Amino acid sequence: MFDEKLARHKKRKKRILTGILAIVGILAIAVTVFFTAYVADCQITGSKYGQEEEIENELFSTPMDQRFFYQFFRKLTHSQKQLNGVASYHMEFSPDLSVKVIVTENPIIGAVSWEHNRYYFDRYGYVMAKNIDVSSKVPVVDGSNFTNVSLYEQLGGVKSSLAEDILQLTQLLDDNEIAADSISYDEKMQAVIALGDVKVSLGSRDNMTDKIAELCAILDSGGLNGLKGTLHLENCGDGSTSSYIFDRE
Structure with a gap:
């Protein structure tokens, strides 16, 4: 037993x-x-601006990122990378270790004219495309104050505040659906935007939200229809009795 x-x-x-x-x-x-197990093949779809190679390089930038199951694990845990110029993306994994990436890019909100080229950027200042046709109208910034503008890099300028000013203004115009033709800055960083035959002098970045809100109200009321000249909004929002002055041409 x-x-x-x-x-x-x-x-x-x-x-x-x-x-x-x-x-x-x-x-x-x-x-x-x-x-x-490395990713054997990658296909990028959904890009409007020809960023496929840049997106792939950023998505698989490190040896660990190139692991098939590591990317799969990141998807399961909702810890995927944030990609420049991309609002969102979805990854599909196949048994043959290939990956399909469907991207939705950030919308373009402005352009910089620099050295005979036109560079298009999103609301975060990321330069997404160069010399392309865009479906919607965006303001073109005079790039004469820039030292360099490069594709797939953040917008930068001579003065550290220049890119910030441009992004603030282009974001406000985009948020308020104001289709400006161009934006220019003088040596004192005073901004002027063009709306057809009307130039809008906005001055410094101070009270810019109030200035664009005032401009939006004027446009909605039809106050600039048929006019040619300069609308002065430099003092808007500073407590002065007169918000704006219009100089006819």
Whole structure:
């Protein structure tokens, strides 16, 4: 009787040990596959501005990013990378270790004319495209104050505040659906936008939200229809009694 119990105990112990070894082996294989299975192929779709290669390079920029199951794990845990110029993206994984990435890009809200080229940027100042046709009208910024403008980089300028001023203004115009033709800045960083035959002098970045709100109200009322000249909004929002002055041409 004792020998039978001992034999059963040894068998049970052997089964437990075998099970543990099997689990460890499966885990070892899973970890090996996790760290060694690379993405075999990637297809980027949905890009309007020809950024496929840039998006792929950014998405798989590190050796770990290039692991197939690491990307799959990031999708499951909603911890995917934020990509420049991309509002959102969806990744589809195939058994052959290929990945399909469907992207929705940020809308273009402005352009910079620099060195005989036109560079288009999103609301975060990321330069998304160069010398393309865009479906919607965007203001073109005179880039004479810039030292460099590069595709797939953040907008930058001579003065550290220049890019910030441009982004603030273009975002406000976009948010208020004001289709300006162009934006220019003088040496004192005073902004002027063109709306057909009307130039709007906005002055410095101070009270810019109030200035654009005033401009929006004037446009909605039809106050500039048929006019040609300069609308002065430099003092709008500073507490002065007269918000604006219009100089006819």
